Amino acid sequence: MAKTVYDPHTLEPKWQAIWDERQAFRTPSDPAELASKPKFYVLDMFPYPSGAGLHVGHPEGYTATDVIARLKRMQGHNVLHPMGWDAFGLPAERAAVREGEHPATITGRNIDNFRRQIKRLGFSYDWEREVSTCSADYYRWTQWIFLKLYERGLAYMAEVPVNWCPALGTVLANEEVKDGKYVETGDPVERRNMRQWMLKITVYAERLLADLDPLDWPEHVKEMQRNWIGRSEGAEIIFAIAGGDHSFDVFTTRPDTLFGCTYCVLSPEHPLVALITTEAQQREVEAYVAEAAHKTDLQRTDLAKEKTGVFTGAHALHPVTGEPVPIWVADYVLMSYGSGAIMAVPGQDQRDWDFAEQYGLPIVRTVQPPDGFDGQAYVGEGPAIHSDFLDGLEIPTAKARMIAWLEEHGAGNGRVEYRLRDWLFSRQRYWGEPFPVLHAADGEVIPLDYDALPVELPPVDEYKPTQDGQPPLARAGSDWLEVTLPDGRKATRETNTMPQWAGSCWYYLRYLDAHNTELPFSPEAEKYWMPVDLYIGGVEHAVLHLLYARFWHKVLYDCGLVSTVEPFQKLFNQGMILAYSYQDTQGKYYHPDEVEERGDKLFAGAVEVSTQIEKMSKSKLNVVSPDDVISEHGADAMRLYELFMGPLEQQKPWQTTGVEGVYRFLQRTWRLIVDEHDGKLAPKLTDAPAASEPELEKVLHKTIKKVQQDTETLQMNTAISQMMIFVNEATQAKTLPREIASAFLRVLAPYAPHLAEELWSRLGMENLIAHAEWPAYDEALCVDDTITIVVQVNGKKRDELSVPKDADRATLEQLALASEKAGRFLEGREPRRVIVVPGRLVNIVV
RNA sequence: GCGAAAGUGGCGGAAUUGGUAGACGCGCUAGACUUAGGAUCUAGUCCCGUAAUCGGGGUGGGGGUUCGAGUCCCCCCUUUCGCACCA
Numbered sequence: 001m002a003k004t005v006y007d008p009h010t011l012e013p014k015w016q017a018i019w020d021e022r023q024a025f026r027t028p029s030d031p032a033e034l035a036s037k038p039k040f041y042v043l044d045m046f047p048y049p050s051g052a053g054l055h056v057g058h059p060e061g062y063t064a065t066d067v068i069a070r071l072k073r074m075q076g077h078n079v080l081h082p083m084g085w086d087a088f089g090l091p092a093e094r095a096a097v098r099e100g101e102h103p104a105t106i107t108g109r110n111i112d113n114f115r116r117q118i119k120r121l122g123f124s125y126d127w128e129r130e131v132s133t134c135s136a137d138y139y140r141w142t143q144w145i146f147l148k149l150y151e152r153g154l155a156y157m158a159e160v161p162v163n164w165c166p167a168l169g170t171v172l173a174n175e176e177v178k179d180g181k182y183v184e185t186g187d188p189v190e191r192r193n194m195r196q197w198m199l200k201i202t203v204y205a206e207r208l209l210a211d212l213d214p215l216d217w218p219e220h221v222k223e224m225q226r227n228w229i230g231r232s233e234g235a236e237i238i239f240a241i242a243g244g245d246h247s248f249d250v251f252t253t254r255p256d257t258l259f260g261c262t263y264c265v266l267s268p269e270h271p272l273v274a275l276i277t278t279e280a281q282q283r284e285v286e287a288y289v290a291e292a293a294h295k296t297d298l299q300r301t302d303l304a305k306e307k308t309g310v311f312t313g314a315h316a317l318h319p320v321t322g323e324p325v326p327i328w329v330a331d332y333v334l335m336s337y338g339s340g341a342i343m344a345v346p347g348q349d350q351r352d353w354d355f356a357e358q359y360g361l362p363i364v365r366t367v368q369p370p371d372g373f374d375g376q377a378y379v380g381e382g383p384a385i386h387s388d389f390l391d392g393l394e395i396p397t398a399k400a401r402m403i404a405w406l407e408e409h410g411a412g413n414g415r416v417e418y419r420l421r422d423w424l425f426s427r428q429r430y431w432g433e434p435f436p437v438l439h440a441a442d443g444e445v446i447p448l449d450y451d452a453l454p455v456e457l458p459p460v461d462e463y464k465p466t467q468d469g470q471p472p473l474a475r476a477g478s479d480w481l482e483v484t485l486p487d488g489r490k491a492t493r494e495t496n497t498m499p500q501w502a503g504s505c506w507y508y509l510r511y512l513d514a515h516n517t518e519l520p521f522s523p524e525a526e527k528y529w530m531p532v533d534l535y536i537g538g539v540e541h542a543v544l545h546l547l548y549a550r551f552w553h554k555v556l557y558d559c560g561l562v563s564t565v566e567p568f569q570k571l572f573n574q575g576m577i578l579a580y581s582y583q584d585t586q587g588k589y590y591h592p593d594e595v596e597e598r599g600d601k602l603f604a605g606a607v608e609v610s611t612q613i614e615k616m617s618k619s620k621l622n623v624v625s626p627d628d629v630i631s632e633h634g635a636d637a638m639r640l641y642e643l644f645m646g647p648l649e650q651q652k653p654w655q656t657t658g659v660e661g662v663y664r665f666l667q668r669t670w671r672l673i674v675d676e677h678d679g680k681l682a683p684k685l686t687d688a689p690a691a692s693e694p695e696l697e698k699v700l701h702k703t704i705k706k707v708q709q710d711t712e713t714l715q716m717n718t719a720i721s722q723m724m725i726f727v728n729e730a731t732q733a734k735t736l737p738r739e740i741a742s743a744f745l746r747v748l749a750p751y752a753p754h755l756a757e758e759l760w761s762r763l764g765m766e767n768l769i770a771h772a773e774w775p776a777y778d779e780a781l782c783v784d785d786t787i788t789i790v791v792q793v794n795g796k797k798r799d800e801l802s803v804p805k806d807a808d809r810a811t812l813e814q815l816a817l818a819s820e821k822a823g824r825f826l827e828g829r830e831p832r833r834v835i836v837v838p839g840r841l842v843n844i845v846v
Numbered sequence: 847g848c849g850a851a852a853g854u855g856g857c858g859g860a861a862u863u864g865g866u867a868g869a870c871g872c873g874c875u876a877g878a879c880u881u882a883g884g885a886u887c888u889a890g891u892c893c894c895g896u897a898a899u900c901g902g903g904g905u906g907g908g909g910g911u912u913c914g915a916g917u918c919c920c921c922c923c924u925u926u927c928g929c930a931c932c933a
Contacts, residue, residue, distance in 0.1 A: 179930095220850055220928075227849080227929060234933085252933060265933090307931080332931045342933045351931055419932055542928085644871070646859055651926080655858065661871045667886095718860070721870035728870095790866045795914045797866055835913050840865050845913045 004679030006670035008634025012754040025124040040077040045537025049110035054117040061536040061574040070750035074774035082511040084131035089500040093431040103431040129514040133503025140454035141520035143436040164192040170428040197426035216570040228543040230419025237412035239316040251338035256398035259387040260366035261343040268292035269335035278313025319411040353377040430472035432497030505552040539573040575651040579622040582609040636752035637663040643716035690739040701781035743775040790841040793825040816842035
């Protein structure tokens with residue numbers, strides 16, 4: 001008489017093998033099969049396969065998408081649910097330098113580990129469509145799309161000021177730099193002029209902004225993209241320089257304040273600085289410009305409080321009055337925004353005010369501040385003053401009038417400016433996509449033919465820049481580097497590589513048709529599957545991957561290669577999973593296993609420690625590995641806990657005891673169907689109809705309804721609560737009709753698929769529960785016959801009444817007034833008003 | 847500084863359009879069954895008072911609207927996240 005307890009460790013590998021063998025999750029590609037059902041494309045942000053392996057944060061999103069994928073399949077959809085690897089990138093290259101192995105070897109090993117870990121969780125991915133951005137079959141098409149961009153004039157080389165990271169030996173995109181540091185490693189970044197590949201994302205600024213509105217995305221992500229694109233409306237104004245032919249443009253959002261412009265400022269990098277500086281000022285200006293050039297962005301922003309600058313000795317002519325206005329150089333004006341020059345209006349701009357005070361420049365108010373205003377620059381509403389033909393006008397009218405004047409007199413025009421810059425698209429790295437271009441000896445850039453792709457990464461002896469600062473690809477042999485053109489000219493290959501974001505710009509399209517050797521994807525597959533119906537991933541990509549991918553998608557749209565203007569219809573960000581960490585007063589961290597509770601204090605051995613919730617990190621000894629969780633409680637418990645912890649979008653701490661709770665729930669579910677003493681079916685299972693257990697039947701239908709709705713809206717924590725309620729009820733019930741058990745298992749199946757399959761087959765079902773039909777609920781069975789009504793006196797709860805569900809107002813009022821408990825609180829007073837909310841409560845007001 | 851989101855038991859978190867605050871789970875307490883329990887089952891568990899019935903208080907703080915506020919409005923505090931010399 002062998003005990004047969006719930007044992008995920010035998011049951012989970014068994015069902016995973018059966019799913020594999022039967023190709024249970026193969027996505028159909030046959031046109032007839034596709035046409036027969038509606039589609040659903042549910043996508044995860046594919047991971048970068050790091051050496052550290054998966055942490056419990058990854059599977060949170062993956063579990064949510066898997067539950068949705070399984071639900072949609074059961075509801076009769078063709079589901080596309082793929083997984084792949086964002087496999088080019090810096091860490092593998094650094095590991096290669098460290099360990100002396102090829103990045104491809106290291107990446108391959110990491111991918112194998114990630115795949116193994118992900119497969120243990122029983123996700124219903126179609127592994128036939130797995131993609132890896134570093135394989136030549138894939139990056140061939142990344143290069144192909146680059147050629148499309150080049151053809152359309154959207155890729156160009158230019159000598160531009162770039163973010164150079166000396167520690168990494170490469171340039172970085174604006175999006176990768178924050179506070180003058182590389183966002184991933186914190187290494188400082190400095191400004192340098194270099195000839196680099198750029199992508200004209202700015203051409204798409206307006207569309208990237210406008211097309212955000214209808215998307216079903218979290219509002220804060222849309223807002224972050226809007227801020228990043230940074231649209232502002234204003235005017236471009238031309239200032240001529242006194243006594244010369246030179247002139248410069250400024251951009252301003254406040255053309256109405258032009259009469260308050262008492263000086264102008266050029267950025268230290270502005271090309272005009274060297275041309276207009278007077279001899280007397282030359283030494284001082286040159287020293288200032290040189291100093292600014294040596295500052296990193298970090299230093300430049302750190303010193304933000306103290307404004308510095310020098311006078312060029314030159315004057316500009318005020319566009320309206322013709323008065324001379326001194327021109328200064330100051331590093332609070334950035335070359336990277338607008339035209340790198342400003343008209344300074346200290347009266348209405350605090351930065352200009354600070355600068356004017358420091359250097360004794362005049363201040364003129366052109367907007368009347370309210371009475372009693374004692375601040376410095378005034379930025380609020382008010383009528384124009386000291387402004388000639390604008391006097392008395394409110395700001396919006398004054399702006400329009402000034403723009404009209406400028407346009408009439410050829411002194412400027414209305415203009416929209418964006419914060420978004422063109423995307424710096426090349427890196428001095430080895431482990432990335434080679435550019436499909438050649439450079440002729442005369443400097444001509446020659447794109448390769450489409451049929452010359454892929455340009456494969458050549459072997460090199462070292463993954464470091466060369467002695468003379470060339471990118472690692474310059475180490476390749478001359479047989480790779482040197483090419484003879486059909487016309488006999490010599491050319492060399494581009495030695496920069498594409499940034500790590502390139503491959504992820506279009507991977508969701510490759511999944512549609514992952515083995516196509518003629519095209520990146522077929523038009524038929526694209527038409528059927530796009531757009532992505534649900535995309536889940538971390539918020540860290542809000543302005544990187546998600547902006548870049550939208551840009552490429554729009555280019556592909558303009559090329560007629562995709563049929564939707566946006567790739568991701570619905571986006572959802574899962575919150576980060578945190579963990580408790582333990583520290584003593586010295587700041588030393590202790591592993592959670594070492595910590596025990598004594599009284600109400602925590603100790604690690606003899607040392608008292610305090611606890612806090614932090615991001616998981618190796619150095620804090622608080623990383624939770626999915627492998628450990630699965631080894632202890634199984635994949636189903638892991639899946640369930642990931643979703644039961646709390647709302648998907650929220651940050652929340654991992655609690656080991658929480659996993660035990662859901663594990664117990666799975667055990668109770670097992671015992672509902674299986675008699676643990678002999679392994680046979682539980683004796684309480686009956687063949688009687690569901691209606692033989694009317695109370696349980698009602699709970700079942702409520703459960704189907706709630707789980708279905710909550711799953712669709714990604715409120716999976718409450719869906720799981722409801723399943724727990726069902727199992728608690730079913731455990732209490734005298735009998736369990738098979739009809740009810742069968743329906744419940746199908747509800748459970750998307751969440752705990754291994755256990756559901758096992759119990760389903762034990763009930764004698766032949767097919768896979770993964771392919772079973774989602775049960776329908778009966779609305780009539782979702783409401784109780786008798787409900788509890790609250791009786792309040794003056795808004796305070798005084799009694800509860802059990803009443804039929806359809807009791808009318810009059811009945812409820814009568815019953816409430818007859819309540820003895822409530823009556824006590826009336827203290828003989830006459831009800832002034834009685835409020836009846838059918839189905840809820842009766843409030844007696846005295 | 848600007849913008850956004852959020853503050854509910856010992857803990858994670860539930861609460862249709864404003865309508866029983868604390869679902870579900872953890873932890874804790876007591877009991878049962880056990881050779882044993884870090885297994886399982888049963889009961890209890892927001893706080894204060896009470897043997898209990900019951901009463902009072904309670905969703906960061908203060909005010910307001912309402913028969914009724916965790917939910918709506920105003921002010922303040924705290925936390926988290928973006929952006930930040932953007933002209």
